Amino acid sequence: MKRYILTGTPGAGKTTILRRLAALGYATVEEAATAVIADQHARGDVEPWTRPSFIDKIVALQRRRQLQSITTAQHVQFFDRSPICTHALSTYVGHPISSALSAEIDRITREQIYDRHVFFVRNLGFCEPTAARRISFEDSLTFERLHEETYRAFGYHLVEVPAGPVSERVATIRTLISQLTDV
Template sequence: MRRYVLTGAPGAGKTSILRLLEATGHSTVGEAATAVIASGQARGEAEPWTRASFIDDVVALQRRRQTQAVAAATTVQIYDRSPICTHALGVYLGYPVSSALSAEIDRITRERIYERQVFFVRNLGFCEPTAARRISFEDSLKFERVHEESYRAFGYELIDIPVGAPADRMAAVRSTISRPAR
């Protein structure tokens, strides 16, 4: 199983690319942090990311989704973010690396869960706020740099997905995932 990750700044277009990949028959796994935020907000929490257990909740959902996705009969999967993104999120928010996050990063490294090539989706030059995404464009650029630093620190190779039409960005991802495994 080859598992690829899409990462980048909030609002960069990762989910749009993921949806296009899914529409063309690829196996995809959605972003966990947004789901954890939406769930918390549905329960009346205005800012779930301020909860002490937030990072661990994201890690748990990422692991659950990854292990459930293994059952899918496919050779390639594309993930909207990974535990390395959760590491970047924790660093950005100023949280210490929890034992759950550390253990999950150890597991994905030891088991080689994700391909070492990660698709870094570049920002679009703006960041539209949503209920789950309350970040200015300037702060999203800082967050983008933290993502780059986290992935590089853990030894991943970033494949740049430049600004462009969603279909062109999806085609750039497809050209890499369609190559034979190294």
């Protein structure tokens, strides 16, 4: 089974691309951080990312979703972010890298969970705020660079998905997937 990560800055269109891939029949796994933020907001915590426990909640949900995805019969799966993204997030918000995050990165590396080719979805030139996304466009560019550096530091190869219409971005990914799975 091939598991591919979609990563990039907040607001780059990863979730939109993921949903389009799902509509085309691919197995997909949604981003965990947004779900954790929504859950914490529902509990009255308006800034959950300010607490180090936020990172461990993301890691736990990412792991649970990845393990649940094993039951799919699909040959190719797409994940909206990974524990490597969570490492970048932890660094960005100034939290120490927790033992849970380190252990999960060790596990996904040891078990070769994700393909080493990661789809890096480039920013669209803006970043719209949402309840979960409270970052300026300028700060999102810093976060984008941090993601690049983090993935490279862990030995992943970034495959560029340039800004453009969703249909073109999905076509780019599908073309690259056919090349990568034929290797």
